Amino acid sequence: MGQSREPLVYIDGELYPKSQAKVSVFDHGLLYGDGVFEGIRVYDGLIFKLKEHIDRLYNSAKVLRLRIPIDKDTMINDVVKTVRANGFRDAYIRLVVTRGVGDLGLDPRKCERPSVIVIVEHLEPILGKGEREYGVSVIISSTRRDPVYATSHEVKSLNYLNSILAKIEAIEAGADDAIMLDSRGFLSEATGANLFIVRDGKLFTPPVTAGILPGITRAVVIEIAGRLGIPFIERDLTPVELMTADEAFVTGTGAELVPIGFVNKLPINDGRPGPVFKRILEEFNLVKRDPRNGVKAL
Ligand code: PXG
Numbered sequence: 001m002g003q004s005r006e007p008l009v010y011i012d013g014e015l016y017p018k019s020q021a022k023v024s025v026f027d028h029g030l031l032y033g034d035g036v037f038e039g040i041r042v043y044d045g046l047i048f049k050l051k052e053h054i055d056r057l058y059n060s061a062k063v064l065r066l067r068i069p070i071d072k073d074t075m076i077n078d079v080v081k082t083v084r085a086n087g088f089r090d091a092y093i094r095l096v097v098t099r100g101v102g103d104l105g106l107d108p109r110k111c112e113r114p115s116v117i118v119i120v121e122h123l124e125p126i127l128g129k130g131e132r133e134y135g136v137s138v139i140i141s142s143t144r145r146d147p148v149y150a151t152s153h154e155v156k157s158l159n160y161l162n163s164i165l166a167k168i169e170a171i172e173a174g175a176d177d178a179i180m181l182d183s184r185g186f187l188s189e190a191t192g193a194n195l196f197i198v199r200d201g202k203l204f205t206p207p208v209t210a211g212i213l214p215g216i217t218r219a220v221v222i223e224i225a226g227r228l229g230i231p232f233i234e235r236d237l238t239p240v241e242l243m244t245a246d247e248a249f250v251t252g253t254g255a256e257l258v259p260i261g262f263v264n265k266l267p268i269n270d271g272r273p274g275p276v277f278k279r280i281l282e283e284f285n286l287v288k289r290d291p292r293n294g295v296k297a298l
Helices: 028-032 050-063 072-086 161-172 216-228 239-243 275-287
Strands: 008-011 014-017 035-043 046-048 091-098 115-122 136-140 177-181 187-190 194-199 202-205 232-234 247-252 256-263 294-296
Touching: 008 072, 028 091, 035 050, 046 072, 050 072, 050 091, 050 216, 050 294, 072 091, 072 115, 136 161, 161 177, 187 194, 187 239, 187 247, 194 216, 194 239, 202 216, 216 232, 216 247, 216 256, 216 275, 247 275, 256 275
Parallel strands: 136 177, 136 256, 202 232
Antiparallel strands: 008 014, 008 115, 035 046, 035 091, 046 294, 091 115, 177 187, 194 202, 194 247, 247 256
């Protein structure tokens, strides 16, 4: 469906063909990374955890004193409308709220109206990614996670330079991604995904105090572990605990669930996805298609 025509992008209540979807060069989202966003997936017409993403978006905006010009119900309706207009049953949604057009100074009071943007990209369903023979390779980055007393990633802002620096380091080292440490040296998260490790049959993940984004996929995995009776512990974790883990994996809307095979070239166990990961992934693949877990658009 819609293979020949351009995707439609929502900007402030109107739909534009992709080639005409533009914002001003004076938008502080561009000039300063001043704005907030969400990445959301659509599984067979179901917008997964849409309400949770919208709540997180409004919370991020609250911290930045960014007044989103439409209420949550309108936002949900407009996201659904944009997915329908594009007709993609499997998709990735990028929801962006920029500070809006201002002058060249950084004072946000000069920006009268934030802009709301919804981009919907068609995605082929990713099958069997988690069952790859070896997990992905990561390095432990020399760039530390922004601390919670500064530009904390608890706020999902448009400023991703902290992650981008770590990603560049990973690319230059020939690795797939980077694990970032917090300002104290404890494990934080990957550049755009949360980290879990398994030791002695127990599941561990760093707390929000490590400067992580409290991920929606992370919350789903914690819930699944509870249902499966896998003991779960949220606490500070050391780099050595990762390197000597039985299993490790990352979670995120984009990544879904991806096993880690190597850390700084050291294999995690034998470098292959482990049994706890596989069991949780199997359950996740059911959860993501359950209509109770999202808003049906198509
Ligand atoms: N940590 C950070 C820093 C993130 O940006 C996650 C964790 C996972 O959160 P969710 O709620 O999606 O489970 C994210 C996710 C990408 C990409 O390329 C991902 C994110 C942002 C930009 C790109 O996968 N956010």
